[in-house]
Amino acid sequence: MGTFKIEGGHQLHGAITPQGAKNEALQILCAVLLTDEAVTIHNIPDIVDVNKLILLLEDLGVKIQKKGKGSYTFKADDVNTGYLQSEQFKKDGGGLRGSIMLVGPLLARFGMGYIPKPGGDKIGRRRLDTHFEGFVKLGATFRYNREEHFYGVEAKELKGTYMLLDEASVTGTANILMAAVLAKGTTTIYNAACEPYLQQLCKMLNRMGAKIQGVGSNLLTIEGVEKLGGTEHTMLPDMIEIGSWIGLAAMTRSELTIKNVSWENLGVIPSVFRKLGITLEQKGDDIFIPKHEDGYEIQNYIDGSILTIADAPWPGLTPDLLSIILVMATQARGEVLIHQKMFESRLFFVDKLIDMGAKIILCDPHRATVIGHDFKSQLKATTMVSPDIRAGISLLIAALSAKGTSTIHNIEQIDRGYENIEERLKAIGAKIVRL
Known part of the structure; x- marks a missing residue:
């Protein structure tokens, strides 16, 4: 069983190109x-x-x-x-x-x-x-x-x-x-x-x-x-990887450029991240994410009620991005309800985020309420096991933003969906080692 050792708390910089879908x-x-x-x-x-x-x-x-x-x-x-x-x-x-x-x-x-x-x-x-x-x-x-x-x-x-x-x-x-x-x-x-x-x-x-x-x-x-x-x-670039790198930039408060994203095929993905307070700039066919030094604030609905982000068949939001959005919300300013409609076991990795200090209420197998820290309380490093591809990358993003050195086991799950990930992350300044 493979393992990543991650030293968190470092800002990243540079450009990353998404793999094929x-x-x-x-x-x-x-x-x-x-x-x-x-x-x-x-x-x-x-x-x-x-x-x-x-x-x-x-x-x-x-x-x-x-x-x-x-x-x-x-x-x-x-x-x-x-x-x-x-x-x-x-x-x-x-x-x-x-x-x-x-x-x-x-x-x-x-x-x-x-x-x-x-x-x-x-x-x-x-x-x-x-x-x-x-x-x-x-x-x-x-x-x-x-x-x-x-x-x-x-x-x-x-x-x-x-x-x-x-x-x-x-x-x-x-x-x-x-x-x-x-x-x-x-x-x-x-x-x-x-x-x-x-x-x-x-x-x-x-x-x-x-x-x-x-x-x-x-x-x-x-x-x-x-x-x-x-x-x-x-083949098109992988929209789930693009969403993963947006989440990574936000959580580490880094300035990143995501290259060749095929904007016309991203659907609602950019607007969903903007609702979470993330600044995304379109530069040609690239996404530029500036440093969020002052954090990011989740929008409420017009009547002031809590924002709900849910998956749906296209052109709705792909369920594969909900794990990443949930992790991002842990450091946002505000609250959000994550509603995972399609799979009843996909939110069960939140216990690992709670161990890191995240404020998450798992309402039932399909819904979780996240109360953001606004970066006033940094996530703490811990030892984790990756249960599936998307939870695995979400835990990796959490570890890269956390204070201290984290360990993630069963990283074969991450390798199933992400190409040569540690080398690509090292190239933008991540402190990550495969054991």
Whole structure:
């Protein structure tokens, strides 16, 4: 189990560039299975979850060539579908939540898709019903081995249909979309997710020859085609990493520039941070954050009531940023209610912040009230264990702002979502060592 040792209380300075988007990568990489032609992808983040998926593709028989940092060419012209029923696949596929998105492309092209119960963050229930209900509506037969927790779908032919998703699941929409592009006839997906990463997937598939309309809306219409071709694709910067660096700048009262953020794809993220009192300046496609020497003040609502920040499907605020916003609020001037609607275990890391001296009331599994210190009482260093990716980065931000030397164990969770993090933080002045 890896460990970070962090000496907190130092101001940072300089510029940091966000990695390619993890959540986009997991979709885009699975889509290479939809064609036997070469697909070149740029700006792929070098992180554990993405690298695991690349290895899974290689084990499936996909030919992979590394072209440079973050750039790969994939060619799925000799896929070994027998690997899907092997014990090795059951082991490897079960260690990565993103492996669920292999099912749609495999079903569309080869008439079969299997997956062990996926792993990932322990943040509460993350059901797969939406995925498999969509496949069944397209004409697939579903089966589930309860003893081995092994899922499967099979179909001789997929047929387009109308479906209303029971939730606007990003991975569910992506998976069903990838199955539908090669189905016979027209598929309509209502209550579809419309995150920028899903829009990126749609644009890439259309360049490959798919016929998808309604991109960016919650109503997608897909006219099935017989075959897809190769393409080249560049992934967006990771909006969760961008939010993480905004939180880091605020908590350490540092002057930072976040480079190449793709402002037009950030949605409500800048305005949410501004409600917390953070000054963000747009300079070209960069975000400049000045030193907040006098701290930052949380806005109340017009009637004076306490601000509530809650997650919601796009264009609402992504749930992945709530942990970071919660940590930032511990040193703000004012109070805020954090409402994590989507996952019932994601706020359970707040006990570690309370140990550091934060004023947090955990109301229930979904809500926490934070009373800010206004930097009058600095967080105290402590020893912590990272429970998941986003809690892990939040604890790291807290440690970098705290007085004294903190230790964070189980940092493999952070490595799953953040590329080469300690070297990038050292480059802007952080005192961090990997043990």
